[in-house]
Amino acid sequence: MRLTDDGLATDGPVEKVYDGWKYPDDWVTEAYSLEGPKLFRRGDWFYLVTAVGGTAGPPTGHMVTVARSRSVHGPWEDCPHNPVIRTWNPADKWLSRGHATFVEGPAGDWWAVYHGYENGFYTLGRQTLLEPIRWDKQGWPHAMGADLARPLAKPSGGEAGPHGMAWSDDFSGQSLGSRWRFYNQAPGAGARATVGGNALTLAAKGTGPQDCSPLTHLVGDHAYECSVSVELTDGASAGLLLFFNDRLFLGMAYDGERMVSYRGGKASYWQEPVEKGSRIDLRIVNDRQIVSMYHRTPGGEWVRHAVRSEVSGYHANTMDDLASLRPAIFASGKGSARFRDYRYKALA
Incomplete structure (x- = not known):
């Protein structure tokens, strides 16, 4: 034409x-x-x-x-x-x-x-x-x-x-679009995320990873770890994921009283013990598709999640969606969550 x-x-x-x-x-x-x-x-x-x-x-x-x-x-x-x-x-x-x-x-x-x-x-x-x-x-x-x-x-x-880009983020400046992007971003969704005081504040949405439009970034490494510090306000639930799409993900969410573990795109049967509070650090290690999760109270020692996962099936031929399995942060429910000191490290 x-x-x-x-x-x-x-x-x-x-x-x-x-x-x-x-x-x-x-x-x-x-x-x-x-x-x-x-x-x-x-x-x-x-x-x-x-x-x-x-x-x-x-x-x-x-x-x-x-x-x-x-x-x-x-x-x-x-x-x-x-x-x-x-x-x-x-x-x-x-x-x-x-x-x-x-x-x-x-x-x-x-x-x-x-x-x-x-x-x-x-x-x-x-x-x-x-x-x-x-x-x-x-x-x-x-x-x-x-x-x-x-x-x-x-x-x-x-x-x-320059080769590649750094995925770690201290949230000292705006990085939406260049590093992070919302999954299924709706018009105006960018207003949910604001940066200030070396923190990213994310307004809560939906009921969980499946409908909250997580913030994701790409990876190209066979093995890596990522971690972030989370602070909750006004009843929000927030967490760290490995996210393929709204039907397939795994990770953890914290609401100040309990931790919800996700695997296979849904909440797991396992109730991971966790201390009550408003702040928590979360960490995920993906070692060649064997995934371990960790949490700690700020300043404390890392506690390994009791359940590990194998994720080689989290891909396009399983879910008919041309995406990839990638780290994500999210906030759901009410209120908002502040994310600080996001760190990404490739592993040998």
Whole structure:
């Protein structure tokens, strides 16, 4: 569909120009799902990079396909060696590889940026992958990373930027959007969180993790620990979680009198003994998908929760939601909770 020059409105009818490359019918995929078209020009050709096969589901289902044309209106010619990128063996390190964008590097080299699931760590969600691309004499791209099992030379030229970001937060400044985000954030929800005095004050909402829109942040580590200090006001319940979505999470909540333990997206049978008060420190350790939880009164010794969990099943193929298992803080019920000194540490 054509757009107006300012890009703010459509200008003309919908025009169908491409049906997508069709893989053999006996390939086991999640669904055909032609999606994510990326259009760019190289030389005299327009290239259309698409995804087919479904993002999750069977580990060999997702794939990258390429077509080209002299005009954006077609006709489009499919690459003779489609799919250009795909997980062929479910035992590979990276599964469900697809949804690529082709980019030219600073030295004239070409790369595909796409996503995949790490074998054994679906809980980390779709991770970003980078693979070198070679163009043949006929003008078709070839992916050169094989199964990505071995290290590859990084792009040449340019200047390296900072790697990653620190997830720890002393709440001395506003970090919503850059570090934290609300799950299923509604319009105006950002007003629930205010920062001041090295604390984040979060207005309570809902009855628990399932309907309170926790604040979450991403992780990419196989093993890590996170901790936070909590202060309750006006009858709030607050806590620390590992959160996938509103149907699947685990962690703990404290209301000043008791602790509620969550596992499998619901309150657990276990009643963890805890002292009464308005302040508590909470800690979660995720050691390669074995999760232990701890609590302490401020200044006291850490007390390990009596129940541990294995969380390798907290992922998209379990819950049909393209998310990841990530740390979260939340406040539910009435009143509000103040969070201080959030610490995140990757473990070896």
